Amino acid sequence: MPVGSFDVGVADERTQFDAFVEDYRSSFEAALEGLTEEQARRRLVPSATTLLGLVKHVTWMQRVWFEECIGGTSRRELGLVQNPEQSFRLDAADTVSSVLESYRIACGNARAAVDNLSLDAIVTGHRAGPRTVRWVYLQVLRELAHHRGHADILREQISAR
Numbered sequence: 001m002p003v004g005s006f007d008v009g010v011a012d013e014r015t016q017f018d019a020f021v022e023d024y025r026s027s028f029e030a031a032l033e034g035l036t037e038e039q040a041r042r043r044l045v046p047s048a049t050t051l052l053g054l055v056k057h058v059t060w061m062q063r064v065w066f067e068e069c070i071g072g073t074s075r076r077e078l079g080l081v082q083n084p085e086q087s088f089r090l091d092a093a094d095t096v097s098s099v100l101e102s103y104r105i106a107c108g109n110a111r112a113a114v115d116n117l118s119l120d121a122i123v124t125g126h127r128a129g130p131r132t133v134r135w136v137y138l139q140v141l142r143e144l145a146h147h148r149g150h151a152d153i154l155r156e157q158i159s160a161r
Helices: 013-032 037-041 051-070 096-114 133-160
Strands: none
Touching (some): 013 051, 013 133, 037 051, 051 133, 096 133
């Protein structure tokens, strides 16, 4: 049965992981498509979560897992905030364009980080110890799915107004 742009009956495990991740990645860009700056920053839930803040967080999350965990560069060296809560916060300089540009760069860096690694490769940049690349993919997919659900709801609320 076809899922997204690949056939799960034919694709190997790595191809499936990549296809699922890429499907989620493109959906975050689509979530901001056509929105004004005000709409993208609009708070529609009691928390400080916004659609633009979600994309900023997903950018941070991918950098943590692919550049820190797989690449071995610390958050401090990468210039990243230290915890997830901080990664949602928007600065005055954050725009749809600037956040999407950072997002696209992070996605490109993530692809490059795993390009020559097998799913069984051991990476040592995780704070809690070594992980396999497969484990990182599963964690990233979990996070992307979780936040994509939030993004869907926020986009639906924005579009209904």
